[in-house]
Amino acid sequence: MTQVGIVMKESPEDRKLEEVLRSSRLAAGGFMGHDNRSVSEVIDADATELSRLGFTKEQVAERMRQITKVAISGLGTWVQVGDGMEGKVDEAKGWLICPWPHKGKLAKRITVVKVIETGESIRWSDLNTHLISEHGFFEGKGSDFRIEPRKLIRTIF
Amino acid sequence: MVLEILVAVTVVSLIGTVLAALLTICEHFIADYGPCQISINDESDVTVKGGKDLLSMLTAERIFIPSACGGRGTCGLCKLKVLEGAGPLLPTEEPYLEKEERESNVRLACQVKVRGDLKIEIPQELLAVREYTCKCVEITDLTHDIKQFRLELIEPTTIDYIPGQYVQLLTPVYEKSDEEIYRAYSISSNPAEKSVIELIIRLVPGGICTTYCFEYLKVGDEVKINGPYGDFRLLDSDAPIVFIAGGSGMAPIKCMLHHMKNTDNKRKTIYYFGANEPRELLLTDLMREFEKQLANFRFVPVVCEPEDSNVLGCEIGLVTHAVQRDLKNATECEAYLCGSPGMIDATIKVLEELGVSEDKIFYDKF
Ligand SMILES: Cc1cc2nc3c(=O)[nH]c(=O)nc-3n(C[C@H](O)[C@H](O)[C@H](O)COP(=O)(O)OP(=O)(O)OC[C@H]3O[C@@H](n4cnc5c(N)ncnc54)[C@H](O)[C@@H]3O)c2cc1C
Ligand code: FES
Ligand SMILES: [Zn+2]
Numbered sequence: 001m002t003q004v005g006i007v008m009k010e011s012p013e014d015r016k017l018e019e020v021l022r023s024s025r026l027a028a029g030g031f032m033g034h035d036n037r038s039v040s041e042v043i044d045a046d047a048t049e050l051s052r053l054g055f056t057k058e059q060v061a062e063r064m065r066q067i068t069k070v071a072i073s074g075l076g077t078w079v080q081v082g083d084g085m086e087g088k089v090d091e092a093k094g095w096l097i098c099p100w101p102h103k104g105k106l107a108k109r110i111t112v113v114k115v116i117e118t119g120e121s122i123r124w125s126d127l128n129t130h131l132i133s134e135h136g137f138f139e140g141k142g143s144d145f146r147i148e149p150r151k152l153i154r155t156i157f
Numbered sequence: 158m159v160l161e162i163l164v165a166v167t168v169v170s171l172i173g174t175v176l177a178a179l180l181t182i183c184e185h186f187i188a189d190y191g192p193c194q195i196s197i198n199d200e201s202d203v204t205v206k207g208g209k210d211l212l213s214m215l216t217a218e219r220i221f222i223p224s225a226c227g228g229r230g231t232c233g234l235c236k237l238k239v240l241e242g243a244g245p246l247l248p249t250e251e252p253y254l255e256k257e258e259r260e261s262n263v264r265l266a267c268q269v270k271v272r273g274d275l276k277i278e279i280p281q282e283l284l285a286v287r288e289y290t291c292k293c294v295e296i297t298d299l300t301h302d303i304k305q306f307r308l309e310l311i312e313p314t315t316i317d318y319i320p321g322q323y324v325q326l327l328t329p330v331y332e333k334s335d336e337e338i339y340r341a342y343s344i345s346s347n348p349a350e351k352s353v354i355e356l357i358i359r360l361v362p363g364g365i366c367t368t369y370c371f372e373y374l375k376v377g378d379e380v381k382i383n384g385p386y387g388d389f390r391l392l393d394s395d396a397p398i399v400f401i402a403g404g405s406g407m408a409p410i411k412c413m414l415h416h417m418k419n420t421d422n423k424r425k426t427i428y429y430f431g432a433n434e435p436r437e438l439l440l441t442d443l444m445r446e447f448e449k450q451l452a453n454f455r456f457v458p459v460v461c462e463p464e465d466s467n468v469l470g471c472e473i474g475l476v477t478h479a480v481q482r483d484l485k486n487a488t489e490c491e492a493y494l495c496g497s498p499g500m501i502d503a504t505i506k507v508l509e510e511l512g513v514s515e516d517k518i519f520y521d522k523f
Contacts, residue, residue: 023335023336024333024334024335024336024365025227025334025335025336025338027363027365028333028334028363028364028365028368029333029363072499073503075403075431075475075476075477075497075499075500075503076403076404076433076497076499076500077433077461077462077475089499090361090362091497091498091499091500092359092361092364092497093341093497093498093521094340094341095232097226097229097231097232098231103231103252103253104231105231105232105233107498108361108364109498109499110362123362125363144363145363
């Protein structure tokens, strides 16, 4: 059935989504960066990469949520969020909306995580966590908030 | 077998697409709802050409209803009462409306199509909202990521607002945004200056509006705002005041302090302002001035990372810790908070532990 889904012509809903994700209506510069692949190709490629690394999107999103939750307690300052890891959140008043058509709003919050030993750091917004957990979407290459699954897993696990 | 399914699915989706397109075309060209009358609060009527959603029709009539999703039906902010003519509640509206709201005919204005005469109710304060064309006359760096924008009103030339309220700033289409969008900013100016609005804006990484303000907006540019909005304001009482803010949360508190000075307000007032490092403190000199000018005001900057903080006379730690340590007679106080939602949540917890009752804690609920 998935096969049929892939071969099938894009539905009007898919086209609309693709258009929203490539536009700057909901996020500065959009969600697709300079990626010419279709949204479903981006999602499929990252799903393959994720399973090669031995993780599910739910596991990854859950860990991101846990880290954000701990980091929130620092009220914008660095706090320990795991072994050898510091994190902090940066939050603005207001809400973000998921580009997929469903109800709900997300905090305008960015979590930054730093591995103390290597200095390597990664950032995500609450919207990233939602996009990964609900839609398996790590964003297109070149998007400001694109998350590379390999780097994310190396940093947070 | 797979090929047959494929063909069938493709045919069905093609038929669906054609039908949807036909419907849209019919709606656009054939359906003529003619002039529709919108009666507002039983006081005034506007006549519009039917067919579009109520929110955009009201906006076209310069009646501004708050909206954060551009009418996509996903923010739930554009609520108003539609007493007649709205048709049945739509599935897109249901998730945003409480039982009592549904019973009293509250609807999402962006989802209600105007196809006939309507009777609606709009809160008086929203009817006072206007759009203002302004000129940006000054941009001042307050910290490494916070700037103050001074906007001179061109048309209309003056504005009335209650200290604590906010305006919506229009971000025009620019390189990083292909649609006009509005964002809310608290008014920070001295309310005695009726021909000027000042905003204190913090750069949000990857933000549509703040990137525009920081990287594209220049002195001399035209800016559009609408407002004022919001219920955040000082109560008229004699209770001691505790202000607690961080970052750009300084904005409405600064406006309230100007107002207190203008009205020679003698209420006992303490202001805790939290920052991570001393370089993130802003307008400290102005706050020290207020200490001299107001009868009973103390400013307490609080920083987490102590380098240099002694020089500035700061408290050390999180702002919540300073409040916990330092705030006397908490139970008598009214608390006014402005900052990130995380800071507000943590502060409310501390205040409640100190005995401040919930109905004496005020902040913009977003
Ligand atoms: C009543 C009220 C008063 C306010 N007053 C003030 C004030 O006085 N001063 C002030 O500075 N602010 C104030 N704000 C906040 C302000 O309205 C804006 O929310 C804030 O400035 C950010 O707007 P923006 O358009 O720059 O960011 P937005 O574009 O709305 O959001 C940017 C954020 O979206 C996320 N994001 C962006 N792109 C992506 C992507 N591709 N993938 C995943 N996530 C992404 C990230 O978290 C990013 O940080 C107020 C808000 C309210 C509700
Ligand atoms: S404008 Fe956002 S729900 Fe109507
Ligand atoms: Zn979603």
